[in-house]
Amino acid sequence: MTVPMVEALQVRKSFGRLEVLKGIDLTVDPGEVLCLIGPSGSGKSTFLRCINHLEKIDGGELSVDGELVGYRRSGDKLYELRDREVCGKRAEIGMVFQRFNLFPHMSVLDNVTSGPVRVQKESSTTANERARHLLERVGLADKVAAYPNQLSGGQQQRVAIARALAMSPKLMLFDEPTSALDPELVGEVLDVMRGLAEDGMTMIVVTHEMGFAREVGDTMVFMDGGVVVESGDPKVVLTSPQHERTRAFLSKVL
Amino acid sequence: MTVPTGPSTPPERKPSGPHKTVPVRHPGRWAASGVILVLVAMLVNTLFFSGVVRGGVEEGRFQWPIVWKYLFVTPVLKGIVVTLELTVVAMVVGIVLGVVLAVMRLSPNRLLSGSAWIYIWFFRGTPVLVQLTFWYVGITYLYPTLTLGIPFGPAFYTVNANSLVTTFIAAALGLSLNEGAYMAEIVRAGIISVDEGQTEAAQSLGMRKSQTLRRIVIPQAMRIIIPPTGNETISMLKTTSLVIVIAGADLFAATQNISNANYQIVPLLLVASLWYLFFTSVLTIGQFYVERHYARGSSRALPPTPLQRLRQDLFRIRPQPVPAVVEPTWLPGRERAP
Numbered sequence: 001m002t003v004p005m006v007e008a009l010q011v012r013k014s015f016g017r018l019e020v021l022k023g024i025d026l027t028v029d030p031g032e033v034l035c036l037i038g039p040s041g042s043g044k045s046t047f048l049r050c051i052n053h054l055e056k057i058d059g060g061e062l063s064v065d066g067e068l069v070g071y072r073r074s075g076d077k078l079y080e081l082r083d084r085e086v087c088g089k090r091a092e093i094g095m096v097f098q099r100f101n102l103f104p105h106m107s108v109l110d111n112v113t114s115g116p117v118r119v120q121k122e123s124s125t126t127a128n129e130r131a132r133h134l135l136e137r138v139g140l141a142d143k144v145a146a147y148p149n150q151l152s153g154g155q156q157q158r159v160a161i162a163r164a165l166a167m168s169p170k171l172m173l174f175d176e177p178t179s180a181l182d183p184e185l186v187g188e189v190l191d192v193m194r195g196l197a198e199d200g201m202t203m204i205v206v207t208h209e210m211g212f213a214r215e216v217g218d219t220m221v222f223m224d225g226g227v228v229v230e231s232g233d234p235k236v237v238l239t240s241p242q243h244e245r246t247r248a249f250l251s252k253v254l
Numbered sequence: 255m256t257v258p259t260g261p262s263t264p265p266e267r268k269p270s271g272p273h274k275t276v277p278v279r280h281p282g283r284w285a286a287s288g289v290i291l292v293l294v295a296m297l298v299n300t301l302f303f304s305g306v307v308r309g310g311v312e313e314g315r316f317q318w319p320i321v322w323k324y325l326f327v328t329p330v331l332k333g334i335v336v337t338l339e340l341t342v343v344a345m346v347v348g349i350v351l352g353v354v355l356a357v358m359r360l361s362p363n364r365l366l367s368g369s370a371w372i373y374i375w376f377f378r379g380t381p382v383l384v385q386l387t388f389w390y391v392g393i394t395y396l397y398p399t400l401t402l403g404i405p406f407g408p409a410f411y412t413v414n415a416n417s418l419v420t421t422f423i424a425a426a427l428g429l430s431l432n433e434g435a436y437m438a439e440i441v442r443a444g445i446i447s448v449d450e451g452q453t454e455a456a457q458s459l460g461m462r463k464s465q466t467l468r469r470i471v472i473p474q475a476m477r478i479i480i481p482p483t484g485n486e487t488i489s490m491l492k493t494t495s496l497v498i499v500i501a502g503a504d505l506f507a508a509t510q511n512i513s514n515a516n517y518q519i520v521p522l523l524l525v526a527s528l529w530y531l532f533f534t535s536v537l538t539i540g541q542f543y544v545e546r547h548y549a550r551g552s553s554r555a556l557p558p559t560p561l562q563r564l565r566q567d568l569f570r571i572r573p574q575p576v577p578a579v580v581e582p583t584w585l586p587g588r589e590r591a592p
Contacts, residue, residue, distance in 0.1 A: 052458055089460075090460045092460075095458035097454070118459075164459075
């Protein structure tokens with residue numbers, strides 16, 4: 001039996017008195033592409049951010065590759081991990097944000113090498129070489145010296161993907177990667193993501209791109225009001241949703 | 255023009271020959287310029303060409319020969335050294351203190367953020383003149399001997415406060431501690447101006463909190479921090495003149511000492527003013543280039559330096575417009591996995 005890449009058991013999260021996640025159960029196998037859909041405020045992004053511990057969960061259990069996120073179990077006690085240990089875990093998970101969040105004061109090349117050089121203590125020569133290779137892979141070999149604000153949104157997001165890939169992650173999280181893009185730039189980012197999926201990367205994608213989810217996703221999960229309402233093969237969920245809420249949501253976005 | 259020709263097209267229009275374009279006139283600007291020119295002429299006249307009768311003798315109003323005579327005398331130059339030393343020490347210590355206090359104030363730990371708040375409250379809430387006097391007089395009065403040792407325990411080393419706290423130490427201490435409070439607020443404003451997404455991106459790469467602060471947040475906060483820090487430095491250069499109250503040996507004190515002896519009060523005030531102006535001008539130029547350095551990545555084209563602008567104005571070479579957004583390339587020749 002393979003260890004699931006991500007396993008969530010009754011994950012809960014509240015902001016103040018607002019409960020955003022009300023017991024999420026979910027499993028992602030290695031190599032699986034899971035697309036997370038749902039109306040805004042349904043907790044998709046929060047759940048994604050819990051996976052690499054940008055948010056701390058309040059209840060339940062969340063583990064990545066068989067290890068708890070943010071805690072160490074010893075006997076029947078959970079010990080909170082130190083900053084250093086959390087950082088080590090985060091380095092194995094790539095994350096791509098809706099608003100790119102490239103470092104504006106660094107060139108494209110420095111953005112991509114910042115993780116390997118600063119966190120993995122790689123030499124800058126090997127990091128540069130790998131960064132150039134990754135930028136070539138996302139179609140931006142000619143932009144190594146550019147600064148982020150000289151690039152279009154689609155190009156910035158492709159740099160952000162290269163930056164995440166530079167850490168050789170075992171899991172990639174995408175938080176609405178195309179929502180901030182002009183419609184004609186969405187395709188180039190989805191192309192890169194499709195290539196990643198074909199190469200066997202484990203991916204969790206929060207998205208509104210139903211076409212992409214249908215074509216690339218292995219599983220589709222529909223979340224609403226902090227719970228998983230329905231999950232299954234994207235083609236099945238999209239064409240014959242079982243729940244009324246899924247039907248209502250899909251009728252608005254399709 | 256690519257208007258299709260046909261029966262319905264209107265008759266082709268073309269300009270009816272070369273015109274002389276007449277720019278709009280600005281009589282108000284001309285009038286204002288005239289007034290300013292007259293005022294400038296009056297200023298130059300009163301500074302350099304007018305005379306005045308003092309003690310029955312007619313002499314130049316501003317006594318520039320006397321100013322010139324004292325501009326480079328040794329006591330003045332020594333005073334300049336002290337002024338510059340105090341400025342550098344106070345700013346360096348102030349900036350370091352400011353960064354530490356700003357980080358403390360942003361800490362989730364209430365004791366840390368609270369104590370930083372109290373510090374800033376105290377040092378911003380009392381006049382720097384009072385603080386300077388306090389460090390010089392108050393310390394030796396309250397603590398005649400200073401002791402190094404374990405708190406509430408044995409002492410290893412004891413020193414007479416009078417011999418330790420010299421004028422310079424008291425001045426540097428007073429100015430630095432005061433500056434730290436102001437710099438803390440400037441640094442804090444810079445840090446919170448950086449988008450939270452930057453911290454999240456750095457953390458998601460696995461960067462430690464300290465790395466995130468040093469590599470990602472502070473470099474971007476610099477753009478906000480630098481201009482007020484330049485102002486603070488210029489302000490500090492002038493504030494050092496307050497150390498005269500604790501018998502400091504700075505530039506202003508040096509000129510005052512000379513004029514106390516020879517009664518040339520105004521010329522020596524001019525000596526001090528000219529030197530302060532010279533150094534604030536140097537700092538202003540320095541600030542421009544530092545700001546330009548930290549503008550990398552924030553604007554698409556850096557602003558021209560004054561020299562570049564002068565060259566452009568002289569030779570009428572306008573800067574080439576930078577394309578707003580580089581054309582997106584549609585994944586040229588990306589090899590797709592089979």
